[in-house]
Amino acid sequence: MIEVKGVSHQFNIGKKGSEKIVPVLHEINLHIKKREIVAIVGRSGSGKSTLLNLMSGYIRPVKGEIHVMGEQVTHLSEGQWADFRLRHFGFMFQSFQLIPSMTAYENIELPLVLQGMDTLKRKLRVQELMERVDLHDYAGHYPGELSGGQQQRVSVARALVLNPPIVLADEPTGSLDSENEMQLLGLIHELNRERGTTFVIITHDEQVAAIADRTVALADGRLKPGKEQVTYEV
Ligand SMILES: Nc1ncnc2c1ncn2[C@@H]1O[C@H](COP(=O)(O)OP(=O)(O)O)[C@@H](O)[C@H]1O
């Protein structure tokens, strides 16, 4: 489903002339199979978000190749990536990243609008998702008028509204209380079984790692397989 082959990445920081190179990832190889739930763990600054951003084309690797669903995506243009992302990925973030000037309904609808779906179909799909995440009474609410847990459910519904084959999540439970966290993990598990959705989830959270089929750990820019061999801290 996703193949990361020999990927290395570094950031150049500082002013031109006195730039400093910060190596972040070294020769990463990771093969994520269809229907897998893979947890990526590792201490803060170990390169987890960078790896996810490489998989989704927000940054380009300085070395190596990435294939998603059989397609070599390393050299797609910005426009091609935007289109590719819309068709293949759903995203979940710790910070929700909702658009404050749009209602819950409009936030969830947005990917459907970008995809060009007609109004009636959009309405049915958004309503279905709102039911699913238990938000049907909040369609007209703006993010600022919703609790943290409700905002998170809006962002989850938006991530899933196009039925993406792959969901990439960066600390999706990071700001949730335990009840909302259990709900989200339940939903992830359900979608994985019902639809075969593949999940790649960055997490510090033992509960999330527990629902994963596999945990890989980043340390010193390198990937290490297996939960048992790894210690990590928040
Ligand atoms: N855009 C950037 N520019 C420069 N350095 C960055 C940038 N993004 C991340 N880094 C650095 O790369 C390293 C890994 O960051 P990140 O992938 O966000 O780690 P994690 O998600 O595991 O906490 C850190 O040292 C961070 O400071």
Ligand SMILES: [Mg+2]
């Ligand atoms: Mg991060």
